[in-house]
Amino acid sequence: MCLAIPALVCELVNEKRVIVDITGVRREADTSLLEESLEVGDYVLVHTGFIISKLDPEQAKEDLKLWDEILSNQ
Amino acid sequence: MSGPTQKYRDKDVVNILTKKIRTLAERSSETVRIMHVCGTHEHDLVKAGLRSLLPKNIDLIAGPGCPVCVCSAQDIDEVLWIADNHNVTITTFGDMMRVPSSTESLYQAQGRGVNIQIVYGVSDAIKLAEKNPETEFVFFSVGFETTSCVTAAEVVRTKLPNFSIYSSHKVVPPAMELLLQRDDLEFDGFLAPGHVSTIIGAKPYEFIPEKYNFPVSIAGFEPVDILLGIHAVLKQIIEGTARVDNVYKRYVKQEGNSAALRIVDDAFVLSDARWRGLGIWPGTGHEINDKYAHIDAKKKFDIPNLPTEDLRDGCICDEILIGKSKPQKCKLFNKSCRPDYPIGACMVSHEGTCNVAATYEEIIWEE
Numbered sequence: 248m249c250l251a252i253p254a255l256v257c258e259l260v261n262e263k264r265v266i267v268d269i270t271g272v273r274r275e276a277d278t279s280l281l282e283e284s285l286e287v288g289d290y291v292l293v294h295t296g297f298i299i300s301k302l303d304p305e306q307a308k309e310d311l312k313l314w315d316e317i318l319s320n321q
Numbered sequence: 322m323s324g325p326t327q328k329y330r331d332k333d334v335v336n337i338l339t340k341k342i343r344t345l346a347e348r349s350s351e352t353v354r355i356m357h358v359c360g361t362h363e364h365d366l367v368k369a370g371l372r373s374l375l376p377k378n379i380d381l382i383a384g385p386g387c388p389v390c391v392c393s394a395q396d397i398d399e400v401l402w403i404a405d406n407h408n409v410t411i412t413t414f415g416d417m418m419r420v421p422s423s424t425e426s427l428y429q430a431q432g433r434g435v436n437i438q439i440v441y442g443v444s445d446a447i448k449l450a451e452k453n454p455e456t457e458f459v460f461f462s463v464g465f466e467t468t469s470c471v472t473a474a475e476v477v478r479t480k481l482p483n484f485s486i487y488s489s490h491k492v493v494p495p496a497m498e499l500l501l502q503r504d505d506l507e508f509d510g511f512l513a514p515g516h517v518s519t520i521i522g523a524k525p526y527e528f529i530p531e532k533y534n535f536p537v538s539i540a541g542f543e544p545v546d547i548l549l550g551i552h553a554v555l556k557q558i559i560e561g562t563a564r565v566d567n568v569y570k571r572y573v574k575q576e577g578n579s580a581a582l583r584i585v586d587d588a589f590v591l592s593d594a595r596w597r598g599l600g601i602w603p604g605t606g607h608e609i610n611d612k613y614a615h616i617d618a619k620k621k622f623d624i625p626n627l628p629t630e631d632l633r634d635g636c637i638c639d640e641i642l643i644g645k646s647k648p649q650k651c652k653l654f655n656k657s658c659r660p661d662y663p664i665g666a667c668m669v670s671h672e673g674t675c676n677v678a679a680t681y682e683e684i685i686w687e688e
């Protein structure tokens with residue numbers, strides 16, 4: 248139920264709508280619940296047609312650093 | 322989509338992480354119990370076989386994280402009462418169709434002629450009502466914060482005379498507090514739900530270490546995400562510290578999704594909620610704000626007090642939902658109650674603890 252699916256923004260339709268690619272399937276998604284603006288190429292989480300979160304690429308890099316730490320001090 | 326997801330499924334990373342978890346767990350001579358409160362966690366971790374990778378003294382407990390499972394029979398009774406007495410069409414998620422009410426499921430009700438249509442979400446329910454202005458529609462909405470913000474977005478902008486919403490929405494952090502306060506439950510740390518947290522952020526869990534000195538980690542759903550979450554909370558437990566570790570930072574901010582939270586605050590007010598087999602849990606529900614009464618099915622229709630029955634004979638969903646028992650302890654499990662013929666609510670959704678255990682034949686109960 249609380250399933251949110253990672254998707255790629257591939258087209259901006261208007262202020263409240265974008266087209267996302269979810270594992271190869273394109274569909275419209277509503278951006279009303281998002282503060283940040285979106286650009287083509289952003290990764291997002293989609294829940295029942297609404298974008299609920301945008302991937303923070305800086306943070307994703309940080310994640311990888313955290314792994315390196317965890318994985319290195321075995 | 323490969324993109325950023327693939328590396329969170331990396332076999333080598335999974336192996337190293339499970340090794341690290343094993344090394345940590347060896348420092349405890351006792352069983353360490355970690356409770357998650359998310360049906361998607363239960364489904365995804367079992368599907369990935371993660372329990373079998375964990376050391377024997379780690380018990381990963383499924384808490385009340387499946388919104389369909391925790392929905393009380395009374396809520397379904399009331400929705401059916403509206404359908405029977407006001408000639409409305411019910412729209413709802415497919416997952417709700419086979420959840421038992423006191424007497425029948427929506428699916429069975431459909432069989433006796435009640436108009437019920439499955440929709441993908443609230444927006445599709447609204448489109449259906451727009452297309453059929455002569456029909457009265459009630460959207461039966463369940464879900465935690467991930468779903469309630471979507472419902473909220475429509476509550477604040479929809480004005481259709483033939484459409485209302487029956488809210489059975491619930492909130493997670495206050496429910497976690499009630500679990501902590503129970504003296505019949507024993508567990509050592511929480512794995513907090515990733516997608517709920519994309520909305521509410523990490524902050525609403527902070528009272529848990531502060532007030533209860535109890536460890537929490539927030540985790541996503543890929544195998545590496547879940548293992549990182551287990552590792553983080555286990556480390557706290559072993560080291561005797563308590564804080565909120567967020568290992569899903571790429572999607573979960575400290576303050577959450579502020580735009581979504583503003584809409585939720587506007588659309589809903591906190592209320593007491595009925596949880597299946599568990600009675601009323603104060604402050605764990607989301608009712609539609611009075612200022613949007615026009616879209617609230619509970620206000621639009623004068624629903625009487627209905628006698629209600631949450632559990633069928635033999636069903637122990639009340640114990641399953643709070644992680645007090647595992648599915649295999651139920652006498653009906655995989656016998657008369659199966660995914661294709663569910664008797665209790667936990668067997669219906671593919672995120673229900675009993676359904677997951679039956680589908681993946683997981684041995685998670687050893688006396």
Ligand code: SF4
Nearest residue numbers: 636637651658665675
């Ligand atoms: S196996 Fe079926 S009857 Fe038993 S607790 Fe699970 S859902 Fe309820």
